[in-house]
Amino acid sequence: MTIVNRKPAIVTASYAIEPCSGTSGNTGKNPDCCAYCHRRKETEWCDLGARELEILSSSKHSRIYEAGELLYQQGDDCNGVFCIRDGIVGDRRVDADGNSVLVRLNYGATTLGYQEFLTKTEYRNTAEILQDSFVCFIHRSVISQLLSSDSALGERFLRRSIRDTQKLEDNYVVAMNASIRSRLLHVLLVLYERNGKIDTADRHVLEIPIARADLASLVGTGPETISRTIRKLQQDRLVEFDGRTAFIRNLDAVYNEIVALN
Structure with a gap:
């Protein structure tokens, strides 16, 4: 099976992101603010401080992707990471003959592209939306800024990478x-x-x-x-x-x- 050659989805915000503090007469909790995201405690962003959360919320780009759209393609430069709030995103790997293999399903509270960011490499897989998904894009410059101010964030991503590697080994044994x-x-x-x-x-x-x-x-x-x-x-x-x-x-x-x- 050959993957459909679609243009990667443009990661720009489809609406203005409101500040976390509830300014301009908005005193309620903005659900699009990272501080109030119902998935954050399950992610590597769980223990960011108030200042870091404000940076993350004001810098990210969020939108709803439809099934069939691509976040990025295998071999694209890694410009940042994608955090899935809701939906399903599949990781595909294309071999030299053009055959596409689905290697992983990613659900809400999953951060994609973090390994490529940390290793400064191209995206290893193609990320395809399998079910309508709400996804946030965080540019690599923002991540670098957050890592500089919160060293524990890097440790959490390292632990996540180790868990992913262990899971891969477990799946190999099962297979x-x-x-x-x-x-x-x-x-x-x-x-x-x-x-x-x-x-x-x-x-x-x-x-x-x-x-x-x-x-x-x-x-x-x-x-x-x-x-x-x-x-x-x-x-x-x-x-x-x-x-x-x-x-x-x-x-x-x-x-x-x-x-x-x-």
Whole structure:
């Protein structure tokens, strides 16, 4: 599969960012101010001081991106980082033959591009919006300023990089030892934990935000194999599929099968 060659989305604010202090007659908490962002405590920006938060809020560029837009493309110069407040953004890697592989799903409270910023390299992947997303862009000059005034921010990004590396190693071990069926069930459980719900029939429902070929990439197999595995799961009445919607009647049965298969 070859990635669609879209022009990267322009990261400019689609509206004026109000000051955090609630000036000009605005005494309420501005939700677009970093100090009041409901995701901030889950991010590396969690412990910034009031002055640093004011710098961040007044310097960032925020907008809502639609599915299919790109934040940046593989090989672009790293001009800063992108902080996802809400939505889903996929990391894609394109090989020398032009084949695109979805390597990661990123949700709210995730900062993209920080490793490239810290190592002063180009973006390693293409960041594609998979579900309408609210994203903030922070220019590299602002990050440098914040790092100069708050050394702990750099330490938090370093710890995040270590955790990401450990997770990558864990995923590699799973890919080498777990069956395709087990890996698919694991991905479905992760998606359910992110945005699942229970319907009126007491089924656990999850929306799969990606095409079947991308689902196969996440699992580490081909589209034909993932299709056969999905059919087998349906035959075994473990998971039902209707387009991009999956239904799980018994979560414990899925957990138990993953453990048994591993």
